[in-house]
Amino acid sequence: MGSSSSALNFGAGPAKLPKEVLSEVQSELLCYQNCGMSIMEMSHRGKEYDKINNDAQKTIRELLKVPDNYRVLFMQGGGLGGFAAIAMNLINRTGSADYAVTGTWSAAAAKEAAKYGTVNLVFPKADKPGAIPNESAWTRNPDASYLYYCDNETVDGVEFHTVPQTHPDVPLVADMSSSIMTKKVDVSKFGCIFGGAQKNIGPAGVVFVIIREDLLGKPMKICPAIMDFTNINKANSVHNTPATFSVYVMEKVLQWIKKMGGVEGMEKQSEEKSKLLYDAINNSDGFYTSPIDKEVQSRINIPFRIGRPNGNEELEKKFLDEAEKQYMYQLKGHRSVGGIRASLYNAVSLADVKSLVELMQRFKKENDK
Template identity: 60%
Template sequence: MVINFGAGPAKLPEEVLKSVQESLLNCNGSGVSIMEMSHRSQNYAKIQDAAINDLRELLNVPDNYKILLMQGGGTGQFAAVCLNLMGRTGTADYVVTGAWSAKAAKEAAQYGKVNLVLPKMSNYTSVPRQSSWTLDPNASFVYYCDNETVHGVEFDFVPEIANGVPLVCDMSSNFLSRPIDVNKFGVIFAGAQKNIGPAGTTVVIIREDLIGHHMPNTPSILNFSLMDKEKSLLNTPPTFGIYVMGLVFQWVKRNGGLAGMATNAEIKSKLIYDVIDKSNGFYSCPVDTAVRSRMNIPFRIGNITGVEELEKKFLSQAEDEGMIQLKGHRSVGGIRASLYNAMTVAETKLLANLMLNFYENNNK
């Protein structure tokens, strides 16, 4: 057995993969594979419509919000959000709390004035309270990343923005992991490959009144207005990814919905954080307790002089026991365990047990 703790492309529910396998040559009785199916066919229309409707139900998306299925991942949306929204006032507020929000802010600077609402941090280990932010009342939008995959920082609150300034949120790595109030956001986007499907599809949820304000030079493929008008079929969509994503949405519904996902996320992350916190410093997580991610847990092993040797030993032992992709992001090093929705409690317990055994055998 192999357990994939990778940050993305990430683990998918086993029963979803089995369903895909069983229908790979004959999707929904069509006689062809989903990978061969025309995106203009009635058979495919049923698949895409069902996926969008199930997502709307799971998140209780209000009627005045559109759901778009786009390409380009989160990085594509760094540009798309600006091209479609920043032209309203020419400026935007960015809350930078990790690597991905920093990249988004850098991209945004090509399209208008970027106001960094927080002083630059030397280390991304916290989320300063909103009372310390410097917001521009004239901003086209306020942007933040709800869960920083690299640094393991997850917001424990939804920002409250005054003056009708829309809130834009990158939820790529914690999408569908807990209930949210969509009404608090102007735009939510999420790359599929971390928590809801294969790489290639990006979900965009946008309030209707924010559509139609794009800059004149906005590429068609990033234009929210055109994508909405064409029902996400402006060009050939990633049909296979959308099909699998739809199966994942149905799996979430069968397994307690977002409340069920949230409960499991708390149980799984607590298993790992408890081992870290009770190890007398053998394991350490740099993130402030209140904003520790439930999805991506970064940690180091041992003291400064022996950390790299111990971490290599831990990773080697983990692979011997079938636990893969636990190496931390190249920019920060260490270990990182990603516990997305598809990761089971039983699988997480195996990692916790490995950590306990490794501690007992190497804590000198």
């Protein structure tokens, strides 16, 4: 195995973190800012953590230009916890919600929400994976409590490149776990944006929620206090002991994004990285293939197959073995879809992707018989 400095991590999450952030965390691990103890040992109600918590919220607001009538919350429970929290906080208005199911995670979210109200799928399951039906074919319910979609499907490799339309009285809810801070977002178009931090903005353990203030105060009676957005907001995300270390690291990653040109800088780099990899796939004379419709191909999670006509598992295993010899890790596709998947989150550099493309070109030359 290569050293930590030479390993290239293309994992889907928990994902690569900026080396500068990890170095800073390492330097403060035993003693945070001359306090004589680690941040992991400090009270979540102390002044040190209070500043970290507020700075993280402030930086999210700054980077995404969050309007004043929105609150930024931190909770635990991961994306799956978020699926339940969204429904328990928002479905109560009419008892039903619209869901656009475009892949694994939106399907899981819809299944979870069905425990708490009526779920209307705005389109039937797609005929083939890797596609999103045109919005003109969606059947929306004007009385829905909200319209939910997953902005980028981590497993399936599809991404919304435009924001779906919704009825003026139906708030739009988006899971942006894997796309947050990779592109500019007009927060004012949404009722709520949420996601796990462990892909683009931090380590596992913390979920961010950006919610419009008028949507607070209407949770279901069964909603646990720990998932009640109104409760979390009143307590400034410290109702219970939060994942203090995760929020601490996330705040540093947010500062790193700011230093690297903000969301605009991340978006530019994301376009460059994904174009480089898609060009390598598309210019391989069919040796590498993307199963995703071109207009909805993700910039962030890029699944592909190796070998004609629709992938050769033996060749794919050989490629993964070769990749590990070059210290490139976590390129195996999700167990439900197979193949290869490269996740190009914010901390994955253009140089990392160039190294992967060089391996792909060399591998094709040696194995395309």
